[in-house]
Amino acid sequence: xxxxxxxxxxxxxxxxxxxxxxxxxxxxxxxWLAWYQQKPGKAPKILIYKASSLESGVPSRFSGSGSGTExxxxxxxxxxxxxxxxxxxxxxxxLYTFGQGTKLEIK
Amino acid sequence: xxxxxxxxxxxKKPGASxxxxxxxxxxxxxxxxxxWVRQAPGQGLECMGIINPSGGSTSYAQKFQGRVTMTRDTSxxxxxxxxxxxxxxxxxxxxxxxxxxIFVLVPAAFDYWGQGTLVTVSS
Numbered sequence: 423x424x425x426x427x428x429x430x431x432x433x434x435x436x437x438x439x440x441x442x443x444x445x446x447x448x449x450x451x452x453x454w455l456a457w458y459q460q461k462p463g464k465a466p467k468i469l470i471y472k473a474s475s476l477e478s479g480v481p482s483r484f485s486g487s488g489s490g491t492e493x494x495x496x497x498x499x500x501x502x503x504x505x506x507x508x509x510x511x512x513x514x515x516x517l518y519t520f521g522q523g524t525k526l527e528i529k
Numbered sequence: 530x531x532x533x534x535x536x537x538x539x540x541k542k543p544g545a546s547x548x549x550x551x552x553x554x555x556x557x558x559x560x561x562x563x564x565w566v567r568q569a570p571g572q573g574l575e576c577m578g579i580i581n582p583s584g585g586s587t588s589y590a591q592k593f594q595g596r597v598t599m600t601r602d603t604s605x606x607x608x609x610x611x612x613x614x615x616x617x618x619x620x621x622x623x624x625x626x627x628x629x630x631i632f633v634l635v636p637a638a639f640d641y642w643g644q645g646t647l648v649t650v651s652s
Binding site: 460 | 566573574575576578579588589591624626629636637638640642643644645
């Protein structure tokens, strides 16, 4: 299985901050990477697919980059609604795998 | 509109089995792969496996091999996930999630999710 490693596990930030979350794959996955946001008690919601494509309806303050084994999710100016847990996911192989998640907390 | 509606919460004893359903609507059921994902309390997301609703073929994560069975009923547009020999660490919310179109050979992320089904394993 392809292993996905996210960092940091927890991130404390303030409204208006620019934050970046990193995801590394154990082998090359080209750009077959997605980012999801999850709030407590809810199913995850897709933000970014194919490493850098913004899902319809997702605010433009979210952006993704990377290819191969290194990827980043950036939120350009944090809004109150953005405090949640974020997961990367590879879908290069038939069996998808997630990173362990990054909890974004209010500082 | 696309909807995935899952069955209700379950409480099971260790050693028992559980079968969770996911009924799809709003699209052609046999045209999209379906995955099952679980999330233990306070933990991350874990992919369990995939089913092709068209032909019924499956592939399971190694961790669940021998304990999980995914099936589908095309007459009701429903996929099922059965997990056997339940242990306390199987306590989790189980989600179905729609992924790639079957006949388009391009990978795709999860675009729609079920609401989740809480399975509690306790003696």
